[in-house]
Amino acid sequence: MNRVQFVLNGSEVNLPVHPLKRLIDVLRDDLHITGAKEGCGEGECGACAVLVDGRLVNACLVPVGSICGYNVVTIEGFRQSSRFEILKDSFEQAGSVQCGFCTPAMILAAEALLSRNSHPSEEQIRQAMAGNLCRCTGYTMIVEAVQLASRKGAGLW
């Protein structure tokens, strides 16, 4: 069994797992980090999305062997940040959370977008987050939250 090493939420992880094991399984089963959810296992719903070197990726499509040495951030890490506080507040104000199953990945998708484009247009938000499915909200209240965060978090992104 190979060992796989990467940085998770700021801490080094070094595990004896098969390199083809999906990142989501390593997070959830091996490390009991459960913020990333499995909604489809095929990269269609985005509920398992995490940040790898700051970019949004679907953890169900990533063999852990392909991210050796990378920085992985899940909601468990991101929720320590001041950017998270702004997003959290905005999600509350805009009413972006219902069942909550898509929410951790939505937050990370918003972070991935805002970190590249601190003032996205509505269209850019919808484009950037289109890989994250939500069956509860109809999306507009999430778009509004990202707009709100973009305004309130001036200078943070």
Add this chain to the structure above:
Amino acid sequence: MVRTHHPDSLKEALSIRGMEKVTVLAGGTDLMVRNRSWSGTLPVFERDVLFIGHLEELKKIREKGEFIILGASCTLAQIMHDGRVPEYVKLPLAQMASSAIRNVATIGGNICNASPAGDTLPMLYALNASLQLNSEQGSRIVTIQDFITGPGGTGLQDDEILTEIHIPTACFSHQYYKKAGLRKANAISKVSFFAVANSNHNRIDEVRIALGAVAPTPVRSREGEALLAGLEIEALPERFYDVKACYEQLLSPIDDVRSTEKYRHKAALLILEDFLLNVLRSHA
């Protein structure tokens, strides 16, 4: 249990490829779905896996003469955000999958999947792209048409790795892409249409059209393009039926869970008609 290889260089990757039959994995966004098993269990790969997504040599984008050269492990996002890559190359990329997938999926992977609905393929066909295939023995260049042999089938030999995509660059007066997908984002194509053209003084110099998802491989008609080359714009309507016939005979779409044979056929021809009779004429 299959083994995995993490070469440090292309040379090492080619040497592994030369020694044993392995599955090459660049981004893995397609392979991980195709081979997925129950969550919590390993995906099922029949052969050992060779990771190449991390190889810096395959992640470069460069200009060389009249070509833009894309490393096979460049992600779709990387290509989309690279200022050197012409906009017409990016047209289909922006409508592919989702941002999270574009961050991982590679252009080489999309080509080697050789899906009839593969979204980069019509673009590469129309732009006369060619591919560099390397092995320990050396390298060869093949055209995209020669490389793609059928649904899922390519001319890639067991000891080869697709390393580079060579796209001749040019100025086009028209660049056009239209995709009918299952929905507006993150959708597999039901029909796709890519075209570039040059016209001036009401005369068409050159048109190149490729259609996806309407036949086992993307469709391009040299005959149709020849009928269009040199044509006066005003003569397009009367020539249209001959041109349409050239394409029509190449269409052999299927009924599947995503669409119907009839829809794919009709929509493809309607888009062709619109491109030739409206787009080409109005912006000439």
Add this chain to the structure above:
Amino acid sequence: MKGLSEPIKRYDFDEKVEGRARYCSDVYLEGMLYARTLRSDRPRAKILEIAIPPLPDGYFIVDKDDIPGKNSVPIVYDDEPFLAREAVNYVGEPILLVVGPDKQTILDILAAIRVDYEDLEPVLTIEDALNCRENFIFQDRPHFVEYQYTKGDINGAIARASCWLEDVFRTGYQEHVALETQSVLAFLEEGRITVSGSMQCPYYLKDALVQALNWPEDRVRVVQLPTGGGFGSKEDYPSIVGVHAALAAVKSGRPVQLVLERGEDIRCTTKRHPSHVHIKSYLDHENNIRARDVEVLIDAGAYAGLSSVVLQRLIFSVCGVYRVENLRVHGRAMATNNVVCGAFRGFGGPQAFFAIEMHMENIAQKLGVDSLELKKDYFLRRGDTSSTGGLFQFEIVLPQIIEQIEEISGYSQKRKELSGGLGWRGIGCSVFFHGCGFTGKGEKDILKTRVRLVKRSASEIEIRVANTEIGQGAATTLCKIVARALEIPVEHVAYIYPDTDLCPDSGPTIASRTIMIIGKLLYDCALEMKEKWREESLEVARGYTYPANLSWDNARFIGNAYAEYSWGANVVEVEVDPLTLEINVLGVWAVYDIGTPIDERIVKGQIDGGLVQGLGYAGMELLQARQGRLQQENLANYIIPTFLDFPPIVSRLVENPYENGPFGARGLGEITLVGAAPALALAVQNAVGKPIRQLPVSPEYLMELMCDE
């Protein structure tokens, strides 16, 4: 104190946004085993033999012989087995489970199991079922239930009519796609079984466990965990997976987790019913609509499930918001060897309102009048009677709803302009209702609703109900109702995820009943508690009483089919791509009377979400059965709306408080979905000039229509 309807922070917000909420699959118990289900791959077959390989230590097979009690799901007809008996009746029917510690080993065991079938002639479509003369799936008939009701003098009205207009409409399946798939976890503790997981109706599952295990009720406990969406999918299906997990836990003596994969969830769980609705309207010499004769057929699938109740709601709704005095409505839920259909937000309403709204449009077109004007002429008013003859005792605010929707959408003006022949653009307006709560006297006769409110101290009030928070905001809304009634800060009121050890059976979380019925009972409890507020700690309970002003004859379907209704209108504007015939929705407007909104932000969330789910149903979500197999079995092929598919929705409420609802609230959850499909289909019909007769309105369907010149 804030105004009642002003939004407050969601009760469950922090744990969800921080990723701390523990959904079922996030829970790991020491020594936990996994279970995976072997399912039928035949639509109809006898099981001749099941050959099982030798099992490694610690692995178990759970099949029908492991059910000590009754092997049937307790729901209406009790005809569906938890695990297949001697035969299978649909692709995906559970046969047995393999249980053990290592998932790969479980897969290997499953791969080695051989099932020998003797295939039987399957019934694959509604038409097949209609032609069925022998070898019935259910008892001695091709359908599970057949209903008919009439109103007025239907035969006389038909005889006097000068002409009739008829339409046939078809709708397809819809899959819920709750982002969290069916997930349960079962474990034994001191001789008791606990099943926890994702669900809407904890007591349905408890009843199922009691029936399957044949254990006394006090040895069975059900606890809801944070639930990643329901929409009806977690009404009755958790009874099946919950019993599976429990049987496995009993047999193995270990905790067992059963989480369905997405493909499995699509393949096997319940769906919205496909329907055929044939409507005939009879007109007199002055072109007044005098009578309607409606024939409804739904594909119920292989087992009766909830189809009888869905069919009831469909046939009670299919005459729409219109006053037509002479009616005959006949409906049948056909038995087929397709996946079992069941509850889905709207529960028969979407099929009904699609049919009637399209039909009214077609009548108007035939008569050369504006369809909304025609509809207005027939709008139900207070004092009218419903299709089943129940008196509408309260104000019906349809005129105000139409006034509002005109104001925000400019519908009539746009409609005039678009009929001017711009081409490929269209606008449509649907008008609809949704009956709140159980059909007929179900609240009283079927349920034994009890709610409890507990005062631990002046700042610790606990709501004890079995109604679940599934994303719709029930926890927040119920807390708000109680806090407001007690005039205390909402932070002093706690909602706990239902636990059958602690919470009385307040009935299922379905039928838009949670706020109107349970909220009202809690409100009443709160008022009583307020009177006794001096007591340090106390408990107040309430049960449901059937209102004296209502009546219902369930044998003849006469009377108040619903205690009260919510009302609404939707406008959708579209453009259709002339090349690909893809529908681009340009605008969506919605106005509802849901009584008083308890929390405007939660209400908006329901409106947006329900409409988008309804628009998906209308235009995108194609799910077809071929030879009993669903064709679109993953989320790449069964497509639900993304961020990009629909524009922001403009919505308004017409506040018309309902006197028997808490602070005047009526039902909300379902009506948001019900009107979307007809509004979109009407807009497309307006855009392409061809009658739309089926859902979803896919580009492929439009291509067929446009090529049928």
